[in-house]
Amino acid sequence: MYKKLLVPVDGGDLSERAMRESIALATQLGAAIVGFVVEPDMPLPNAGTQPTAYARARDQHEQRTDGHAHEVLSRFGALASEAGVTFSGRHICTDQTDRAIVDAASELECDMIVMTTHGRGVFGELLFGSHTKNVLAKSRVPLLVLR
Numbered sequence: 827m828y829k830k831l832l833v834p835v836d837g838g839d840l841s842e843r844a845m846r847e848s849i850a851l852a853t854q855l856g857a858a859i860v861g862f863v864v865e866p867d868m869p870l871p872n873a874g875t876q877p878t879a880y881a882r883a884r885d886q887h888e889q890r891t892d893g894h895a896h897e898v899l900s901r902f903g904a905l906a907s908e909a910g911v912t913f914s915g916r917h918i919c920t921d922q923t924d925r926a927i928v929d930a931a932s933e934l935e936c937d938m939i940v941m942t943t944h945g946r947g948v949f950g951e952l953l954f955g956s957h958t959k960n961v962l963a964k965s966r967v968p969l970l971v972l973r
Contacts (some may be wrong), residue, residue, distance in 0.1 A: 858912035865891035
């Protein structure tokens with residue numbers, strides 16, 4: 827039934843759990859995993875920023891975010907390979923994390939999204955928001971939430 831899982835990871839404290847749990851699930855289901863990293867866009871320049879300085883900062887930002895995404899996806903891919911799970915990795919730069927996850931699941935024809943949550947509660951969601959809650963509201967693909 828589920829043959830391709832989209833697993834968003836960011837290299838943060840919950841990423842390791844998302845990786846390991848999704849690999850265990852994929853092993854049970856005989857499914858493949860698409861690891862997905864969303865990196866933030868480069869902030870817009872201030873009014874006084876010189877174009878050459880902004881271009882240099884943009885290049886550094888791209889190198890930093892590409893390097894981080896590659897590092898996270900390489901770790902995920904190595905764990906999946908150890909378990910014999912087919913893995914591919916994708917990353918994108920955008921400030922619309924929730925939309926990027928939903929769109930990737932659709933474009934990559936994933937059957938399920940597997941995400942972790944901090945489980946902060948109502949007050950924490952008001953302060954920090956909840957990508958998981960927003961993905962659940964926007965996605966037509968089933969969402970498995972790990973807490």
